[in-house]
Amino acid sequence: MKSILIGDLILDNYISGDVCRLSPEAPVPVLNHTKEKIVLGGALNVGRNLNNLNNIVSVLGIAGKDTAGKSISEIMKKDGLKTDYIIYDNLAMTSKKTRFITNGQQLLRWDVEKNTYSKINEKKLVRTMNSLIGETDFVVISDYNKGVCSELLLNDTIKAANDKGVKVFVDPKGSNFYKYKNAYCITPNTLETQLVYKSSLKYDKDFEKACKFICDTFNIKTCIITRGKDGMTVYDSNTFCHIKSKAKDVFDVSGAGDTVIATLATYKTRGENLIDAARIANLAAQHVVGKFGTTPIIQEELDKYL
Numbered sequence: 001m002k003s004i005l006i007g008d009l010i011l012d013n014y015i016s017g018d019v020c021r022l023s024p025e026a027p028v029p030v031l032n033h034t035k036e037k038i039v040l041g042g043a044l045n046v047g048r049n050l051n052n053l054n055n056i057v058s059v060l061g062i063a064g065k066d067t068a069g070k071s072i073s074e075i076m077k078k079d080g081l082k083t084d085y086i087i088y089d090n091l092a093m094t095s096k097k098t099r100f101i102t103n104g105q106q107l108l109r110w111d112v113e114k115n116t117y118s119k120i121n122e123k124k125l126v127r128t129m130n131s132l133i134g135e136t137d138f139v140v141i142s143d144y145n146k147g148v149c150s151e152l153l154l155n156d157t158i159k160a161a162n163d164k165g166v167k168v169f170v171d172p173k174g175s176n177f178y179k180y181k182n183a184y185c186i187t188p189n190t191l192e193t194q195l196v197y198k199s200s201l202k203y204d205k206d207f208e209k210a211c212k213f214i215c216d217t218f219n220i221k222t223c224i225i226t227r228g229k230d231g232m233t234v235y236d237s238n239t240f241c242h243i244k245s246k247a248k249d250v251f252d253v254s255g256a257g258d259t260v261i262a263t264l265a266t267y268k269t270r271g272e273n274l275i276d277a278a279r280i281a282n283l284a285a286q287h288v289v290g291k292f293g294t295t296p297i298i299q300e301e302l303d304k305y306l
Helices: 043-052 067-079 119-135 151-164 190-196 204-218 256-269 274-288 299-303
Strands: 002-007 009-022 029-042 056-064 086-089 095-102 105-112 138-142 167-171 222-226 232-235 240-243
Touching (some): 002 043, 002 151, 009 043, 009 056, 009 067, 029 043, 029 067, 029 095, 043 138, 067 086, 086 119, 119 151, 138 256, 151 167, 190 222, 204 222, 204 240, 232 274, 240 274
Parallel strands (some): 002 056, 056 086
Antiparallel strands (some): 232 240
16 A cells, blocks of 8 residues: 655664763763664654555655764665655754663663754645645654644645545644644544643543544544553544553563554555554554564564454
8 A cells, every 4th residue: 555654754873782880970870882773763663664564655754964864864775665755954954862771771862853844845745745645545644743744734734635535644742733633543642642631531531531522622533542551542433442452571662653553554544444453553562562672563573463
C-alpha cells in the first residue's frame, strides 16, 4: 500500500559506555565511551515501521543541510526509505537527540534542535502533499512539535484526504488539537490527553469520556489513548474497548507510539476494523518496548503474534 507520512525528522544518537567513578570536578558520573549508534527517530521511526510492514512510504519533512541531515539521508537510503520529498534547508537545523547510556540505563539526554517552520517550506510541503494525495492509500501525521506540522499544512492535508476518501491517522503533540480536526483517528498518550482534557484520568470510564470529548470537540471520528503499561482505550465512534498490555520486559518505551500509529494505520487500511487493528498495534508495541533504543517492528516478528 502507498502511504504519505508527514512529520518532524529526528536523528537518534546512542552513546554507550561504562561508569566506574564520579568526576573529581563535580559529583557527576564519568562515562567511558565504548560504542555509538545512530538511527532514524521521530517521524522517521514511523517511516521505518511503515516500510517494515511492506508499505511504500512518501516522507514529507524538513532537514537542515548539516551533519545530522546528511546522516538522515544516508540512513534512509540504507533502510530503503525514499528521500525525494524531504526539503533540505540551509536555514534549518536537523533535530538530534543524543542519549548517554550505561548498563541499559539513560544517564542524560542531550537535544540539539530549532523549530524548522517557515512559510516557504510550508507552501512547498502543501504542494507536494497535493501532488501525492490522489494515489495514496492512507496518511500518517507524526507531530513532534518541531515545526513541520503547521495548522495550514495539516488542515489542507486532512481536507484533501477526506475529499479523496483517504483516512488520516494522527500521533499528536502539544495542546492544539484543532489542527487535527476532521481526521479519521488520533492516538494521544495519557499526558497528551491530559493537556486537552482537564478532568481526572484514573479509571477506564475516565479514558472513555476523554476519548469521546476529543472526538466531539475536534470532530475526529475515532480516538485511541495509549496508556503505557495499562494498554490502550479505543473508541471507534460507537464502541469503547480497553486493550490490556501483556508486555513482560520493558527496556525502552521510546518509539512505542511510532510503532502503534504505523501498525494501526497499516492494518486498518488492510481491512481490519479499528478495534482489531488496535489489538495488532498493541502487540507490536509490546514487542518493541522489550528492545533497547528506538526499534521498529518487522512484519515477520509481528506475524508470530498473529
